[in-house]
Amino acid sequence: MMKKKWWQKAVVYQVYPRSFQDSNGDGIGDLAGVLQRLPYIKKLGVDVIWLNPVYKSPDKDNGYDISDYRDIQPKFGNMEIFDKLLHEAHRLGLKIVMDLVVNHTSDQHKWFQESRKSVTNPYRDFYIWRDGRNGKAPNNWGSYFGGSTWDYDEATKQYYLHLFAKGQPDLNWENPTVREEIWKLMRFWLDKGIDGFRMDVINFISKPAGLPDAPNPKNAEYADVEPMVADGAKVNDYLREMNEQVLSKYDVMSVGEMPSSKPEDAVQYSGLEAGELNMVFQFDHVTLALNDDPRLGKWDDKPIQLVDLKRALSRWQQALDGKGWNSLYWNNHDRARAVSRFGNDSPEFRERSAKMLAATLHMMQGTPYIYQGEELGMTNAHFTDLQQYRDIESLEAYHQLVEKEKLTDHDSMMRYLATESRDNARTPMQWDDSQNAGFTEGTPWLELNKNYHELNAQRELEDKDSVFYFYQELINMRHKSDLIVYGDYCELDPADNEVFAYKRHYEGKTLLVISNFTAKDVTRSYDGEVQKKLLLSNYEDDLKTRLRPYEVKVYSY
Template sequence: MKKKWWQKAVVYQVYPRSFQDSDNDGIGDLAGVLRRLPYIKKLGVDVIWLNPIYKSPDKDNGYDISDYRDIQPKFGNMQIFDKLLNEAHRLGLKVVMDLVVNHTSDQHKWFKESRKSVSNPYRDFYIWRDGNDGKAPNNWGSYFGGSTWKYDEATKQYYLHLFAEGQPDLNWENPEVREQVWELMRFWLDKGIDGFRMDVINFISKPAGLPDAPNPENAEYADVEPMVADGVKVNEYLKEMNDKVLSKYDVMSVGEMPSSKTEDAVQYTGLDAGELNMVFQFDHVTLAFNDDPRLGKWNDKPVKLVDLKKALSRWQKALDGKGWNSLYWNNHDRARAVSRFGNDSPEFRVKSAKMLATTLHMMQGTPYIYQGEELGMTNAHFTDLKQYQDIESLESYYQIVDKEKLVNHATMMRYLATESRDNARTPMQWDNSQNAGFTDGKPWLELNKNYREINAAQELQDKDSVFYFYKRLIDLRHNSDLIVYGNYVELDPEDDEVFAYKRQYDGKTLLVISNFTSKEIEREYDSKIVKKLLISNYDDDLGTKLRPYESKVYLY
């Protein structure tokens, strides 16, 4: 394997809107990120991934882009971005940006032209179709509720939007669209950014003829994902992207790939595939989907450890020596890790946050830390629908509770408290002052009430904090080829209390043991072998005895 810089790197994800506000309008901005660069550097990471900062009407918090070459005014301007990029580079930090090119905003100049007439030169930049006997062209259901089709009165046709109505899908069959994407990528890469995270990039190849989706539940709208994920031309498009753009720069590329399987990822990230460096797969974060497919992600069931181990182990083994993994517990679209996979009670939050960190960071792949994860930030546990702002959450509430009456209000509020994207988007908790040091204005989204107990200032003063534990894990990875490149051996896959595995490389072995319960239990692994304790979330080692949420790593 030819070793690449991004294999040893650790990435810190910044959601700018919620990171740091510099002008007290209640919205985080680029000047705020610039101010906090020393904090990110102190953590020890190598790369900052910025969620979208482009000009946008904000129908979906920046994932509806109206100008790919301009900065969202709420976040600042290009001068501030250039300053941020230069300062990050001065500190030895790389910057990766979001690339959102499955769709644009309906306010983008391409779409404004496209909807003017059926003969407009930009018409074929998007996917327009006639209706079907007065109804939408097919039965596809949008991710945000309702149909994926929006009727446009001006030209008497429908346009496709897999997400919000304000996010029309681009037509990647059109070579002019692809060339425009390559140009905007070059624009940012020539500025000096260090790569892209690509939003739902495996959705860009739609099936020929756009047929109806299977609908076994006979729902009003069918699940669209099986129809659009990993389409027949995705590899062709990504090879073209790599050939014309990515291969010309020493940068990092990661594709968000809902529904992708390991065999797909080997094609996308294969060491000689000429496509992407790594993918975000969803297997381990979608394990607790509701038994009723009409409810999808909305549930409050705990994740079963056996299922979690199978999902993560499958990816570790399948990509070893063939491709490259991304390692993550949470992001701007996922609930807080310690609330979803650990235990966010005051008694066990710190221990379980460290346990989750150890379990993930000792695997093969590039780890991603989502802002606040390194503090053990938790779900917000909102109790009033008015506290939510996420378009997916609100549209889903309307569809599930008001329209289809699948569950009642109280049940859906429990589901939102467990799974809503707003759980990850509450402002960063910097200190215990008003608004947690995020802003002196009114925060765009309500803060988590526990910020006085959980915040960066407090953790930076405590050498035993979650922050410093993450820092130790990052330092270990930077100094160990075994952690970066070692193969993966799962242990006791049917054990529903302990996640244990080995890593092996160059004659050395790592043994990772994590107790996922609040109980004290006994486990024995290689007890007769002399081992060095590399890291643990407890101060001492009781051998075969595992205390609540204990996690330890041995080297031998």
């Protein structure tokens, strides 16, 4: 029998502090704003808050470039307000999980400032420095944000590695002193009383020996680096050491962001007996519409095929059952809004499809994550001007793909950004229909979605049939049902490109979930005349075999 853990039954609410609630009128969300909105989060019914990075940072990548792991970004507040937030969250029965960003630091971190002083500095080996090759970078790796992964340092005549922005140099995990410093900073936060970590690109920490060139079949200027750095040879060793030295000493939750990882990798990372992490964030279902031209990477606006989505989700459900634990998510701070990407964000179908997506995901095995505003059915921003974007990834992609390499044109790239840009998830939280949606009394750091007058928390809290209360009901159901939490998973009709149906089984009970992913009526029948009890639907009545647009039905028997 599986040993049951508190985080298996929990539901997580992700807060991107910069866009959640501003308390001082500077246009940037902050910790005092999160504190102010704790009653709202508690009302939703979740168990855990995952905070995106709030550490001191020069903000070249919105806080994912950390200059001091033991201090708070002044824009967000200070340690006193953090401690108050942690205390009040615990008083309300809410746990707090912090982002752990240790594949890289900021170039303003004292370690890197020392490291770049000389080749003999004690901190030199905290990072990955190499000589150039024939007057160029050490290899052909391409950065996630465009250009090379290498930046030349004039003072010491070497290059340093940065998989992301130039201001985010990669740490050298081969150095045991680096690992011990990371264990120390983890203990610092855990001893404060936080309840776990979400670990940013944690499967990138083991780089291949010799840092060889990456395959480059399309002869692009820079090759895709991910196959070279994902799931490296020593990742499991490092994570086991992390667990032995730190995580095992506390009753906390750990989830690793793992781009490119496959289910068999996840069993190694998050297996119930693996001694590493509790669960991973996998990317299969959110990277289905990658462009046919690999040089364009994720930038595309093709609609997602349901059969592909089902295959991706079902693969993980089946592979981890009884062996590991799934994380369940549609979107986050790095992904477009779920209802725009997987559902239908038109006024006619937005609410129905948002509820349908919610039930489809929350009835699966794993720990569900709700990204701020998802519980309202918030949509993509549909920006039309490049000047509206703030995301470094989006702006660098435009510069690289349109202006420099001319791989696509302006109009196409604007469509791709409107579909996939991270800024779609980062527009400020829509609290009410007042100026700036109640987010700030100043000028918001990122333009608001123009639909906040009709789509906001105040309006949904006043409507008992809203998306918010549907999420509340889903969370309540999960808390009460071992079948929903622990049941195994069986997909029905994998080739059906209109309806996603699956069963869950646990201790003689069955759950049947049927979701229509289209804007039309369809007819489906499962299990014939078996007497089924309707537990949940996003319509007021049950027309049995008929499924209306974006209808979801959950039965038990």
